[in-house]
Amino acid sequence: MTAAEQRPVTALRGVGPALAERLRHLGVAQIQDLLFVLPRTYEDRTRTVPIGTLVPGVRAVIEGEVQLTEVTFRRRRQLLSRLADGSGHVTLRFFHFSASQQAGLARGTRLRCYGEVRRGPLGLELVHPEYRRVAAEGEPLEETLTPIYPTTEGVAQGRLRALITQALGELHSAGVREWLPAGILESLRLPALPRSLEYVHRPPRDAQIEVLAGGRHPAQRRLAFEELLAHHLALKLVKQAVQAAPAAALRDPQGLEEKFVGALPFPLTGAQRRALAEVNADLAAARPMVRLVQGDVGCGKTVIAAAAAARAAGSGAQAALMAPTELLAEQHWRNFDAWFRPLGLPVAHVTGSMGVRARRSALEAIASGEVALIVGTHALFQEGIEFARLALVIVDEQHRFGVQQRLALKEKGDRGGETPHQLIMTATPIPRTLAMTAFADLDVTVIDELPPGRTPVKTVTVAEERRAEVVARIEAACRAGRQVYWVCPLIEESEELRYQAAEDTAAQLAEALHGVRIGLVHGRMPPAKKEQAMAAFKAGRIQLLVATTVIEVGVDVPNATHMVIENAERMGLSQLHQLRGRVGRGAQDSSCVLLYRQPLSAVARERLRAIRESNDGFVIAQRDLELRGPGEMLGTRQTGLAQLRVADLSRDSDLLPRVQRAAEVILADHPDIIAPLTARWIGEGERYGRTA
Ligand code: ADP
Numbered sequence: 176m177t178a179a180e181q182r183p184v185t186a187l188r189g190v191g192p193a194l195a196e197r198l199r200h201l202g203v204a205q206i207q208d209l210l211f212v213l214p215r216t217y218e219d220r221t222r223t224v225p226i227g228t229l230v231p232g233v234r235a236v237i238e239g240e241v242q243l244t245e246v247t248f249r250r251r252r253q254l255l256s257r258l259a260d261g262s263g264h265v266t267l268r269f270f271h272f273s274a275s276q277q278a279g280l281a282r283g284t285r286l287r288c289y290g291e292v293r294r295g296p297l298g299l300e301l302v303h304p305e306y307r308r309v310a311a312e313g314e315p316l317e318e319t320l321t322p323i324y325p326t327t328e329g330v331a332q333g334r335l336r337a338l339i340t341q342a343l344g345e346l347h348s349a350g351v352r353e354w355l356p357a358g359i360l361e362s363l364r365l366p367a368l369p370r371s372l373e374y375v376h377r378p379p380r381d382a383q384i385e386v387l388a389g390g391r392h393p394a395q396r397r398l399a400f401e402e403l404l405a406h407h408l409a410l411k412l413v414k415q416a417v418q419a420a421p422a423a424a425l426r427d428p429q430g431l432e433e434k435f436v437g438a439l440p441f442p443l444t445g446a447q448r449r450a451l452a453e454v455n456a457d458l459a460a461a462r463p464m465v466r467l468v469q470g471d472v473g474c475g476k477t478v479i480a481a482a483a484a485a486r487a488a489g490s491g492a493q494a495a496l497m498a499p500t501e502l503l504a505e506q507h508w509r510n511f512d513a514w515f516r517p518l519g520l521p522v523a524h525v526t527g528s529m530g531v532r533a534r535r536s537a538l539e540a541i542a543s544g545e546v547a548l549i550v551g552t553h554a555l556f557q558e559g560i561e562f563a564r565l566a567l568v569i570v571d572e573q574h575r576f577g578v579q580q581r582l583a584l585k586e587k588g589d590r591g592g593e594t595p596h597q598l599i600m601t602a603t604p605i606p607r608t609l610a611m612t613a614f615a616d617l618d619v620t621v622i623d624e625l626p627p628g629r630t631p632v633k634t635v636t637v638a639e640e641r642r643a644e645v646v647a648r649i650e651a652a653c654r655a656g657r658q659v660y661w662v663c664p665l666i667e668e669s670e671e672l673r674y675q676a677a678e679d680t681a682a683q684l685a686e687a688l689h690g691v692r693i694g695l696v697h698g699r700m701p702p703a704k705k706e707q708a709m710a711a712f713k714a715g716r717i718q719l720l721v722a723t724t725v726i727e728v729g730v731d732v733p734n735a736t737h738m739v740i741e742n743a744e745r746m747g748l749s750q751l752h753q754l755r756g757r758v759g760r761g762a763q764d765s766s767c768v769l770l771y772r773q774p775l776s777a778v779a780r781e782r783l784r785a786i787r788e789s790n791d792g793f794v795i796a797q798r799d800l801e802l803r804g805p806g807e808m809l810g811t812r813q814t815g816l817a818q819l820r821v822a823d824l825s826r827d828s829d830l831l832p833r834v835q836r837a838a839e840v841i842l843a844d845h846p847d848i849i850a851p852l853t854a855r856w857i858g859e860g861e862r863y864g865r866t867a
């Protein structure tokens with residue numbers, strides 16, 4: 176018999192084309208795939224629980240005799256049935272029921288029920304439990320814990336369970352292949368694959384359900400390890416695929432990179448120098464760089480990007496910088512222009528909203544190779560812009576720039592078939608082991624030092640009731656010549672409301688703060704107005720800038736020292752840290768006031784505490800990871816990793832170093848097992864790209 180991974184599900188009894196089609200939505204094509212549809216959770220239906228020992232919140236099987244069944248009308252019509260077993264009684268409550276159902280619950284009927292126990296008006300109750308009549312002499316219970324599978328439209332729980340039972344039969348006859356090399360298996364000290372699968376699908380009745388539900392059983396850890404390994408290997412393949420193509424070796428014979436760094440008004444920090452050395456070495460090689468530079472807000476990533484761009488220009492090639500917002504693109508363009516004009520390098524600029532004529536002339540200059548440096552939003556790559564010789568793509572503050580885009584860039588190469596180098600800058604620090612897994616397709620550089628002379632931002636939390644005090648403090652700061660950001664409430668209901676709120680806040684503040692020059696910037700404003708407001712703020716003509724979270728990333732106005740964030744309790748930890756990073760960029764004291772509305776949820780309270788107590792992006796990222804989980808933290812970038820089936824990146828983070836070591840061994844010595852491992856764990860839909 177062929178191995179289960181090569182036999183289609185249609186080889187199972189009762190699986191025709193229609194069911195096979197529905198199973199495909201669960202990522203199931205082969206019999207093996209069924210075995211890797213893993214339970215979400217478990218129920219214990221192996222024993223009955225005396226009714227008198229039930230407590231709210233538990234799910235349990237109970238058995239007893241109906242004492243009374245009646246229809247009542249408290250608020251809505253419902254059927255109540257009292258079930259007793261000698262140790263106590265409990266109410267079964269049904270809001271939807273038929274006459275025959277009511278008849279079937281007559282006094283004296285013996286029932287077995289399964290459901291969640293809750294506290295109700297008449298004591299403990301089960302709402303819409305599963306139930307059936309049982310004979311007085313008792314009937315057998317389940318022999319193993321009951322797995323609860325993720326279901327899909329048209330494949331019911333019971334059906335899926337039966338199919339998986341059939342597939343487990345195949346597990347014994349045909350087997351699923353153990354792909355891990357013996358050396359790795361031994362070092363893992365975890366159960367073998369068949370035993371692990373058997374255990375998770377049919378845990379014995381004495382298995383600890385809490386351990387299983389928490390995903391911490393060795394059998395689950397074994398599977399989690401293999402799953403993480405599969406993802407890690409898939410990402411490594413992406414990297415190999417990207418790097419298989421040639422790239423222009425940027426050796427900078429014109430020495431522009433050095434000239435640029437030498438002309439900066441400050442020396443680079445040690446961490447910046449190290450980062451730049453890594454980037455330079457990558458760029459000088461004839462294979463594409465794929466490097467992520469991570470560093471806390473304000474650590475000075477922009478100059479690294481600019482130095483890399485200068486190196487491209489000094490090698491007779493082009494570099495493009497993509498920013499996530501127009502505001503940031505604009506700011507980068509101004510900076511680049513100020514840095515590069517003295518070196519005789521004009522900088523082009525392309526955004527989605529620029530005028531037709533300006534745009535056409537920018538595109539011509541890019542296509543002819545007249546400009547070496549191009550700054551824009553990601554519109555740069557969506558609109559088929561022709562580059563004369565694009566050799567470096569820099570992506571700033573963009574965690575949504577994922578594997579697919581990276582692979583797509585491969586096709587964007589210049590006319591000589593070379594792939595551009597890729598430099599990705601992010602201010603969302605991610606703990607190192609996590610980064611090495613989530614970004615296994617990238618090399619990672621960490622800038623772990625801030626430029627000297629920064630004073631940490633003093634952060635306080637203030638309840639909304641004391642808003643007037645905050646306004647008074649801001650007024651005093653403005654009179655003392657300071658500049659302030661006022662970040663408006665986050666209203667998710669509608670975009671319209673959000674801008675309205677920003678406008679209202681600006682109007683209110685204008686009324687409260689006579690003589691303070693107030694500006695407004697929000698995402699809906701025409702770009703020219705946004706730029707005007709930012710330029711006026713930067714030049715000090717505006718003292719207080721009311722803004723939505725458009726200023727969240729990248730905006731750099733060193734003279735602004737105060738920030739107020741409204742409704743801070745609604746924002747995520749990383750977002751608060753990013754926003755706060757807009758102040759504290761100079762040597763002056765700076766402060767951040769987090770206004771919050773009561774009551775605070777436990778998580779919101781934790782977030783506010785974390786942000787108050789630390790200024791260190793890596794510490795905050797670690798807390799964020801604990802509070803939110805990695806799926807959220809990584810955003811949609813890693814669709815695969817966000818949809819792990821058994822593994823959990825924070826719970827299983829101790830496995831990550833072992834995953835990385837195993838991956839190295841496999842890439843070096845067993846490359847043939849990568850394809851079957853990734854096929855087993857990563858469904859068609861979530862593939863990281865065609866890596867062939
Ligand atoms: P981020 O890493 O958040 O993108 P930026 O690149 O915007 O940070 O840099 C923040 C500020 O620090 C900028 O005003 C920049 O000019 C300044 N800066 C960068 N590097 C240094 C340095 N080595 N010494 C002093 N100031 C620096």
Ligand code: MG
Pocket residue numbers: 476477571572729
């Ligand atoms: Mg930046």
